[in-house]
Amino acid sequence: MRDLDLRVMAQALEWAREGRTIWLCTVLATYGSSPRAPGSLLVARGDGQYVGSLSGGCVEEDFIARLRDGAFTRPAAIQRYGESREESRRFALPCGGVLEILIERREADGDWCHHLEALHGALLGQKKLIRRVELDAGRYSLASDEASQGPRVATAPGVAWIRIGPVLRLILAGISPVAEACAGFARTLGYEVIVCDPREQACADFAIEDVEVQPLLPSLFIASGVCHAATAVVALTHDPRIDDLAMIEAIRTPAFYIGVMGSRRTSDARATRLIRSGGLGDEDIARIRMPIGLDLGSKTPAEIALAVVADVMRVHNGCSRDAL
Numbered sequence: 001m002r003d004l005d006l007r008v009m010a011q012a013l014e015w016a017r018e019g020r021t022i023w024l025c026t027v028l029a030t031y032g033s034s035p036r037a038p039g040s041l042l043v044a045r046g047d048g049q050y051v052g053s054l055s056g057g058c059v060e061e062d063f064i065a066r067l068r069d070g071a072f073t074r075p076a077a078i079q080r081y082g083e084s085r086e087e088s089r090r091f092a093l094p095c096g097g098v099l100e101i102l103i104e105r106r107e108a109d110g111d112w113c114h115h116l117e118a119l120h121g122a123l124l125g126q127k128k129l130i131r132r133v134e135l136d137a138g139r140y141s142l143a144s145d146e147a148s149q150g151p152r153v154a155t156a157p158g159v160a161w162i163r164i165g166p167v168l169r170l171i172l173a174g175i176s177p178v179a180e181a182c183a184g185f186a187r188t189l190g191y192e193v194i195v196c197d198p199r200e201q202a203c204a205d206f207a208i209e210d211v212e213v214q215p216l217l218p219s220l221f222i223a224s225g226v227c228h229a230a231t232a233v234v235a236l237t238h239d240p241r242i243d244d245l246a247m248i249e250a251i252r253t254p255a256f257y258i259g260v261m262g263s264r265r266t267s268d269a270r271a272t273r274l275i276r277s278g279g280l281g282d283e284d285i286a287r288i289r290m291p292i293g294l295d296l297g298s299k300t301p302a303e304i305a306l307a308v309v310a311d312v313m314r315v316h317n318g319c320s321r322d323a324l
Helices: 001-016 059-068 085-090 110-123 177-188 200-207 219-221 241-250 264-276 283-288 301-316
Strands: 022-031 041-045 050-052 077-082 098-106 129-134 140-144 153-155 160-164 169-173 192-196 210-212 231-235 257-260
Touching: 001 022, 001 041, 001 050, 001 110, 022 153, 022 160, 041 059, 059 077, 098 231, 110 129, 110 140, 110 160, 169 177, 169 219, 169 241, 177 192, 177 301, 192 219, 219 241, 231 241, 231 301, 241 257, 241 264, 257 301, 264 283
Parallel strands: 169 192, 169 231, 192 210, 231 257
Antiparallel strands: 022 041, 022 098, 041 050, 077 098, 129 140, 129 160, 153 160
């Protein structure tokens, strides 16, 4: 889950500010099947407390046990799991998978805290960064990531480069049964989910865990500057007073996905309104995905939500509809 890495970095920063030595682990490479992608994070303290995941299995248990026994004393080192058949069975790595993990032991000081603050900011969408770690000397540094695409992790003998970018954010403009189902799917995928609705009772009744609820007009929330390049904005209420205003504000942001629910006929009428009353141009209208989602023959709220979230994922991963 992508937002798990944000929680890892927030916890790492909190412990470092408390003056604690921490171990920051990064998945550098996976061979075969693995539930955690390169770039995934885990942070731990010497007493065994940790946040994050490396494999979703027994690798974490082995790491923590060895950490408590005094292992991993170097500033930076590589640990591989699952190279032998016995290890694959022992650590429950699926399909004979192998994990290569960067393990860093870092003592709390001003430079390390500033480093973590920058990484935390990058995950929140402030700036994309590339983190460079020298394995022998243990030195670390940051540089701006100007590329729009590329692997999250690259390695060469003695050095690793890790790209740190914003966690995927989904802003749901308005509460509806489809929006609730969307929130559930997106949270499962690791998105940071924020729902906005001016109706107090609707916000009070919203029951999806780990979703931020903002009791105000979505357009006001979007206009406050909460969208970055890894943000998707979707309106799923069928209420033009909510949906149209949200689209007008979303167009002014760098959000990578903007969409609104409705039939083809409803969407055509909305486009006309947005041009006449909202002041949008043809290029603006082209950015709005309406009707929203993949054409899966969806009927129920859950089916529509699945089509929406799948389309968001498709666009983020750079897949064309023709390739599906």
